[in-house]
Amino acid sequence: MFAGKTVWITGASSGIGEALAYEFSAAGAKLILSARRPDELSRVKEACLQLDGAEGMMVLPLDVTDERAISDATKVARSFTGRIDMLINNAGISQRALCVDTEMATYRKLFEVDVFGQIALTKAVLPIMLEQGSGHIAVTASVAGKVGVAQRTGYCAAKHAMMGFFDALRAEVAKDGLFVTTITPGFIRTNIAKYALKGDGSAFDQVDQNIAGGMDVTDCAKVILAGLHKGKKEIAVGQGREMKALWVKRFFPNLLFRMVEKMG
Template identity: 80%
Template sequence: MFKGKTIWITGASSGIGEALAYEFAAAGASLVLSARRLEELERVKAACGKQGAGADDVLVLPLDVTDEAQIAAATKAAQGFRGRIDMLVNNAGISQRSLCVDTDMATYRRLFEVDVFGQIALTKAVLPVMQDQGSGHMVVTASVAGKIGVRQRTGYCAAKHAMMGFFDALRAEVASEGIKVTTITPGFIRTNIATHALKGDGSEFGKVDKNIAGGMDVGKCAKVIMRGIEKGKKEIPVGEGSEMKALWVKRFFPNTLFKMVEKMG
């Protein structure tokens, strides 16, 4: 299914993006890897070679999604790599660890610039490419936090709720044009997301919290996502903790869910 396809992954230097790069490389795809850290992207490219990707099958394309001036040139480079972009995996993002009362407005704005506006800007740049092709697939890493609000994540939850809304609406707009949209809703996955999360003043949280440390292995997570994409799922929940059950509780017993999260530490 992925052999010969050109797949652009943002946030590819670590976590879910890195793990997906290895899965797509093993499946025979050509990859465009983007993030801010060139050295880490080169490391991931080298590791993709161990999954069967040749040196010419992976393009390293550094990109800060919050810098709109970079996006047009990056999109042109990504399309020029193989002449098309079959899939865009919007995976860049940051999290938060702070109470609302302690969170600066600048921190909220930073969360939205990375997690929402950066994704929208890149999607808008790539969408005409897919429309001209008559096909394409937009994939976005949202979160269980895009469905459920919890303590110390007001900005992160708001951003992820916004992402879910935007891409659900986009799906309705482009369905008739041969373009698919898939939202991924991970729960707790063992990545460095907590380490790089923002505190109220905008500084890094700098440590792994218990929920992330006890979460699903990121490689296992990537395999679940791959199976979901292969099956044509429009939404892919992935995780193995109680947070995944909370999605079901929210749907059928919202008041019960609200009481549950109020009691969480």
């Protein structure tokens, strides 16, 4: 299903985005790899090219908080094959700080990357997909987009916002033949905690035991590809008790609130 398709992945220099690049590459997709660090993107590109079935590959460095760069990058991305069949809004940063310790500038930084970056890139790509009459937009939200937990007020708010934005977008574009998928990972073993923001906006740079004990990132990417292949509107992926929280929140919200209060 992905063979020959042009797939643009943000946050492709590490973690889930990198693992998705390998899976899409092995499936024969033509990839546009974006993130801020060109060296890391080139490393991922080289690794992709070693895989059987790897097709064309473009490294397109991009900071998703830079609106003008998004506009220019979208033109370059389209020139790669003339199409953009799938956009995976995966770039993101997390948070490790109590609300009382988190500066407003830090909240704004989280929202610039995790919310406005995804919206701006989606808005840039949307007219291309509408013109094509086809396309699939996905976002890596989080279980934190459905459940609020301590030390993540900004991150949970951002991911909740993304669930709302992309659910609403789906309602708008389904009639145009476009698909929208929200992805809600639980704890996945990546560098997310390392770069998470402390209250003053500096990097947490510590091991988070939940992340360290989380799902293998390749397994996560395989689940995501299978879900995208099926055209799922929502993909929940993870292996720990945080995945049960989705179910508890839905059917027993007060129980869930008590559980997360105890954890906090």
